Amino acid sequence: MNGNKKNFWDLINSISREIIYTILGIVVIIPLLIGIKEEVQISPAVEAAYKTIESLDSTDVVIVSIDYDPSSMPELQPMLKAILRHTFENNIKVIMMAFLPLGLPVGTEGLEEVAREYEKVYGEDYINLGYRPGDRAVMIDMGKEIRNFFRTDVNDIPLDSYPMMRDIHNYNDIALIIGLEHGRVGEFWIQYVGSRYNQRIVLGVTGVMAAETYPYLQSGQIEGLIGGLKGAAEYETLIKKPGFGLTGMAAQSWAHIAIVMFIIIGNIGYFMTRRKQGRL
Amino acid sequence: MKKRVPLLITFITGFIVIVSFFVPHRPFGALETETLIWYSIILGFTLLIGVDSLVRLHTRQIRRKKKGWWYSIVFFAGFFYCLTIGIISLIRTPNPFQPGTVFFYGYETILIPLQSTMFALLAFFVASASYRAFRARNLDATLLLITAVIVMIGRVPAGHKLWTRLPGIANWVFDVLQMGPMRGIMIGVALGAVAMSLRLILGIERTYLS
Numbered sequence: 001m002n003g004n005k006k007n008f009w010d011l012i013n014s015i016s017r018e019i020i021y022t023i024l025g026i027v028v029i030i031p032l033l034i035g036i037k038e039e040v041q042i043s044p045a046v047e048a049a050y051k052t053i054e055s056l057d058s059t060d061v062v063i064v065s066i067d068y069d070p071s072s073m074p075e076l077q078p079m080l081k082a083i084l085r086h087t088f089e090n091n092i093k094v095i096m097m098a099f100l101p102l103g104l105p106v107g108t109e110g111l112e113e114v115a116r117e118y119e120k121v122y123g124e125d126y127i128n129l130g131y132r133p134g135d136r137a138v139m140i141d142m143g144k145e146i147r148n149f150f151r152t153d154v155n156d157i158p159l160d161s162y163p164m165m166r167d168i169h170n171y172n173d174i175a176l177i178i179g180l181e182h183g184r185v186g187e188f189w190i191q192y193v194g195s196r197y198n199q200r201i202v203l204g205v206t207g208v209m210a211a212e213t214y215p216y217l218q219s220g221q222i223e224g225l226i227g228g229l230k231g232a233a234e235y236e237t238l239i240k241k242p243g244f245g246l247t248g249m250a251a252q253s254w255a256h257i258a259i260v261m262f263i264i265i266g267n268i269g270y271f272m273t274r275r276k277q278g279r280l
Numbered sequence: 281m282k283k284r285v286p287l288l289i290t291f292i293t294g295f296i297v298i299v300s301f302f303v304p305h306r307p308f309g310a311l312e313t314e315t316l317i318w319y320s321i322i323l324g325f326t327l328l329i330g331v332d333s334l335v336r337l338h339t340r341q342i343r344r345k346k347k348g349w350w351y352s353i354v355f356f357a358g359f360f361y362c363l364t365i366g367i368i369s370l371i372r373t374p375n376p377f378q379p380g381t382v383f384f385y386g387y388e389t390i391l392i393p394l395q396s397t398m399f400a401l402l403a404f405f406v407a408s409a410s411y412r413a414f415r416a417r418n419l420d421a422t423l424l425l426i427t428a429v430i431v432m433i434g435r436v437p438a439g440h441k442l443w444t445r446l447p448g449i450a451n452w453v454f455d456v457l458q459m460g461p462m463r464g465i466m467i468g469v470a471l472g473a474v475a476m477s478l479r480l481i482l483g484i485e486r487t488y489l490s
Contacts (some may be wrong), residue, residue, distance in 0.1 A: 038437035134320030156374035253436035262411035
C-alpha cells in the first residue's frame, strides 16, 4: 500500500511532456472547433481606447501602424479588424502604414477585408502607405511632412492624387495614432511622436507586452491600451461585433486553466514526495 | 583619420538631432530631415549586410559539413524561393505584398503558418516549464506562484465565473503591484540611454568603432 502511494506521488511529480502537450492541444483545439464564444469583462484600459476612438468626428483621420508580423497575428489581427470596424462604422478615415515589412501584408489583408464590409473607397476613405525602414526617423519627419518619407502609397501612386490625402501633411492633420505592437515600436511612438508633437496615441499590444505598457497608460502618455487576445475580445464586445477574439478567448481560457491545474498537480506531487523523503 | 571621421559624423548628427528637438526651425529642422532620410537609407543597406552575413554563414556550414548542415540547405531553398518570387512579383506589380501576387501566395501559404506555428509552440513549452519549475520552494517562489495564478485565471473569462472579484484583483496586480517596479526599471533604462547617448555624441564611448 505504502509502495503504491509512493509510486503515485512520483508519477504526478513527473508527468511526461507528451501528456502535457496532448492535454494542452486538446483544450485549445476543442473550443476553437466548436466555436464557443466566451463573455469577457471590460477592463478600464480597453474601455478608454474605445472611448477615445468613439469621441472622434467623421472628418477625423487616424493612422493605424502595423508593427507586428504573422507570429503575433492571432492576438493582434482580431484587434486590427475590431478597431477598423469601429473607425469605418463612425466614418473615420484611416491611413495604414507599417514598420515591419512582413507585417504589411497582414495589415493590408485586414484593411481590405473590413473596407469591403463597409463599402469604403480606397483613396477617399482609407489609404495604405506601405512599409518604410527606419521607424524613428520616419516618425519624427512625419511631424513635418508625411511626404518626406511617403511620396507614394503602397501601389507607387503619388499621395496627392488621392482626395483624402490632399489636405493631410503632418500630425496636425491626424486625430489619433493607433499602434498595433509586438515589439518596441510602440514605445517609439510615445517617445518620439507623443512627447514631441503632443500626438494622441492608443496602443494595442501582445499579452506579454501589456505589463510594460501599463505605466504609459497611467501617466496619460497613451489614451487607451488593448492588451492581448483578451483586449481584442473586449473590443469586439464593446463594438458588438464578435469575431475571432471572442472565439479565441475560450481556447485561451481553457489553456490557462490547464496550465494552472498542471502547476497545482506539480506542487502537490512535489510536497508529497518531500514528505515521504522526510524533508518537510 | 579612421577614428576621427566617424566620431565627427556621430557628433554632428547627434548635435543636429538634439538641437532640432528644441529649435525645429531653419537651419536645424531642414538639417534634421536630411539626417533622418540618410539614416533611413543607410538602414536599408544594413539589410544587405545581414543577407551577406547569413549567406556566408550557411555556405560555411555546408562546406564544412557541420552538425545540422542540411538545415542550411533549407535556408538556401527558402532564400532563393523568396528572392525569385519577390523579383517576379516586383516586375509584375509595384507592390509584391498585394493579395493576389505570387509573392503574397508564398507569404500566405508558407510564411504565415510557419511563423504562427513557431510562436504557438511557446504555449506548449510554457505549460511544460510551468509544471516543472513553478514550485513553492520558498516564500519568494510561493508569492510569485500565487500572483501568476491570480493573473492567469483572472485575465480569462473562467476567472470571472470562478469568482466575480478575481478579474478586479488581476487588474489591481497590473495597475498597482507591478507598476512601481516597472516604472523604476523604465526610468533607470531611460537614464542609462541618456548617459550612453551623451558618451557616444561626445566621443567618450568608442567601442562601436572597433
